Each structure stands twice: as C-alpha cells, then as structure tokens.
Amino acid sequence: MVEFVMSVNNTELRLRPEEIGSVIVNKLKHTAEANLSAPVTKVVMSVPAEFNPLQRNYTKKAASLTGLEVFRVINEPTAAALAYGLHTKPSLQNVMVVDLGGGTLDVSLLNVQGGMFLTQAMAGNNHLGGQDFNLRLYNHILENIATQFNRRLTHKEDLQSVRLGVENLKISLTSQSSTNVVIPLQSFGPDVVYKTVITRSEFEKLNEDLFEKVLVPIKTVLKTIELPKEEVDEIVLVGGSTRIPKVRELIGEFFGKDPNTSVDPELAVAMGVSVQAGIIGGMWPLKVSAVELPTSVKKIQIS
CATH class of the missing domain: 3.90.640.10 (ATPase, substrate binding domain, subdomain 4)
Known part of the structure; x- marks a missing residue:
C-alpha cells in the first residue's frame, strides 16, 4: 500500500493517494453545490485511457470517501468524443483524440458508432507539453x-x-x-x-523540434493498427496546449484537413463527462448510455 508521510504541526500524518484525491473531489463537489444550489450525491468521472482496473477502483474510492455515488468511470478520450457530439453520428467513424496539456501528450484512436466506443490504439509522451x-x-x-x-x-x-x-x-x-x-x-x-x-x-x-514531436505518437498509433491517415474521419483536440496555432497547423497539414476545434480544448473532457451524466440521468437526447467496449490496448510510451 502506497502512503505519503507528511508533518503538520509536528504531527506525522500518513495519507494514501485516494485520501488525497478525495480532498480534491470534495472541493469540486462543494464548488458544484454552490453553483447549483443543490446537493451533489452522484457523479460520473473520467480517467486516462491507460488506467488499469486497480487505478479506476481507487479513483472511485476517492469519490466515495466524500459521500459520492460513482455511476460510471469513462476514459478521457471517450469523454472528449462525447463533448464533440461524435456519439450522435450513426455511421462508424475513426476518431483521433490528441490531448496536449501542460506536461504530457496522449494520442488515442477510437472507433465510434452510435454511442459505442472502442479504443483501437494509444501512444503518448509523458515529457512533452x-x-x-x-x-x-x-x-x-x-x-x-x-x-x-x-x-x-x-x-x-x-x-x-x-x-x-x-x-x-x-x-x-x-x-x-x-x-x-x-x-x-x-x-x-x-x-x-x-x-x-x-x-x-x-x-x-x-x-x-518540440512541435514536430507532437506528430510522433500520432504516426505511431496509425502504424500500430495499419490505418492510413486518410481514413481518420475526425481529429479532435484536448488540452490547453492544442490552442497553439503551430500545433494545429502541423496536425492539419499531416492529415490534410483541419482538426475539429468547435469545443474549448480545456473543457472538452469535463463537458464530455457532463454529457455522459446527462445521458445516464435521462436529460440528454440519447436513449442508450454511451458504452466503452472492453479492450486490452496498451499505451505506447514515446520519449
């Protein structure tokens, strides 16, 4: 069991990751309640796509420690696709999700069809942002x-x-x-x-040279499943660093078409989680909840 040791007022505290996580979730809970003027008791959460079952369970535990009932935990790329409304399109689509934040780059390729999501491949650089x-x-x-x-x-x-x-x-x-x-x-x-x-x-x-590195995991994902870049139907952007014009330009030039930028990239995942919560709660115009199909895909790390 992982623990962090802290000293507060000369008193030694031992905290587990889920306990630290619960403090953050609790802050979000109270912020939401202040804006909604109503209690928050249920939640849908998102996690990185490469999280294993143990990591997902501890994420749920962090929420449960604050008294929240976790309805579902979905992958961040799936949440982004939901935010862009790609779950509403009946035809099968190949969707590339490029998530470039403050310190990491994650690229995922999804098959999306009518609320069904399948992660085909993942690659990323944990030291680029x-x-x-x-x-x-x-x-x-x-x-x-x-x-x-x-x-x-x-x-x-x-x-x-x-x-x-x-x-x-x-x-x-x-x-x-x-x-x-x-x-x-x-x-x-x-x-x-x-x-x-x-x-x-x-x-x-x-x-x-750093901007050029953004294309490396994109190429890796396509090569892994032998998918021509012309068969990628949508490229969606997540993370504040995808606002940089050069990043968007390089991605657009590589695919021969502009990425979808209709959603604020810093809010895309949060918006997607909200859509999923709305679907589960019956407040969103989709009869069936979005479903992530099981996959054994592992993230390819690129340095």
Missing part, C-alpha cells in the same frame, strides 16, 4: 536579459516574474502575431525594466 514550450521561451528571455544588462538574473522573485511573463506571453501569441514583454527587474535596480517584442514566428522557431 506546455511547460516545455515555456522553458524554451524562458531560457531565451534570460539569455536576452544577460546580454542586455551584462549580468545573469539570479534573484528568485525576478525569475518568478519572468516565468509568469512567459506564460502570459505564450497565451498572447495564440491570438497575436507579436506581443510586448515588460518585466520589472527589482534586483537590478528600483526602476530597471526589461522590455522586448517577441513574435509568434520566433516562439515557433524556439520550439520547432
């Missing part, structure tokens, strides 16, 4: 500061200001071709400010 793109930009700015002021920035608070500035900069570049950077450097002097302009093309050049 928005944080990596940020780091390239962060190091670039630190080099510029060192060149401009002829000294290295080492002050922790100023370094944190740069990190925050980098995140805001990356977000701005998703909708703008260039953006101004203004970062006060208190350790260099009370009135010292670093100013520059970063372009989207500059950001893309800094991360060129």
Whole structure:
C-alpha cells in the first residue's frame, strides 16, 4: 500500500493517494453545490485511457470517501468524443483524440458508432507539453536579459516574474502575431525594466523540434493498427496546449484537413463527462448510455 508521510504541526500524518484525491473531489463537489444550489450525491468521472482496473477502483474510492455515488468511470478520450457530439453520428467513424496539456501528450484512436466506443490504439509522451514550450521561451528571455544588462538574473522573485511573463506571453501569441514583454527587474535596480517584442514566428522557431514531436505518437498509433491517415474521419483536440496555432497547423497539414476545434480544448473532457451524466440521468437526447467496449490496448510510451 502506497502512503505519503507528511508533518503538520509536528504531527506525522500518513495519507494514501485516494485520501488525497478525495480532498480534491470534495472541493469540486462543494464548488458544484454552490453553483447549483443543490446537493451533489452522484457523479460520473473520467480517467486516462491507460488506467488499469486497480487505478479506476481507487479513483472511485476517492469519490466515495466524500459521500459520492460513482455511476460510471469513462476514459478521457471517450469523454472528449462525447463533448464533440461524435456519439450522435450513426455511421462508424475513426476518431483521433490528441490531448496536449501542460506536461504530457496522449494520442488515442477510437472507433465510434452510435454511442459505442472502442479504443483501437494509444501512444503518448509523458515529457512533452506546455511547460516545455515555456522553458524554451524562458531560457531565451534570460539569455536576452544577460546580454542586455551584462549580468545573469539570479534573484528568485525576478525569475518568478519572468516565468509568469512567459506564460502570459505564450497565451498572447495564440491570438497575436507579436506581443510586448515588460518585466520589472527589482534586483537590478528600483526602476530597471526589461522590455522586448517577441513574435509568434520566433516562439515557433524556439520550439520547432518540440512541435514536430507532437506528430510522433500520432504516426505511431496509425502504424500500430495499419490505418492510413486518410481514413481518420475526425481529429479532435484536448488540452490547453492544442490552442497553439503551430500545433494545429502541423496536425492539419499531416492529415490534410483541419482538426475539429468547435469545443474549448480545456473543457472538452469535463463537458464530455457532463454529457455522459446527462445521458445516464435521462436529460440528454440519447436513449442508450454511451458504452466503452472492453479492450486490452496498451499505451505506447514515446520519449
């Protein structure tokens, strides 16, 4: 049994993962109740597609510790497909789900037909995401500061200001071709400010090799089941890092068609889980609950 040992007010606490998880679930429960003005007693949850039965059971246990009844646990790619409404199409479809978040990349290929979901293949990179793109930009700015002021920035608070500035900069570049950077450097002097302009093309050049890595698990999944890319009917995007224009461009160029971006990628999984809950509760226009067919597919890890 895995336990985490913590010291709180000189008292040793031993906590299991499901107990820590229950704190997060409980916070979500109370937030939902505050917005709904009604008690929440039942829940549908999503987990990474590669979770095994033990991991799924502990996810359920985390919820049950808060008094919630778990109706169903579904895979995150299935939830994303539900959010995009792909369960409503009667014909069989091959759906590629590309999930690029802050630190990981997961790619899944699903067969979807009228509420039936089958995971065909999975691949991913657990060391690729928005944080990596940020780091390239962060190091670039630190080099510029060192060149401009002829000294290295080492002050922790100023370094944190740069990190925050980098995140805001990356977000701005998703909708703008260039953006101004203004970062006060208190350790260099009370009135010292670093100013520059970063372009989207500059950001893309800094991360060129990392962006290309996004295609590797996509190609791996297709090769695993010997499916031509032309036979992928829908490409749906999940995770905040799929907002980056270059990521969308590379995926679109590879498949010869634009990915489906009709749903907020950061909310897609949550929306899909809500759709599943609505189906189970009889509030969604689908007579039969979405069903995930059993599969023994293992996720292929790519470094």
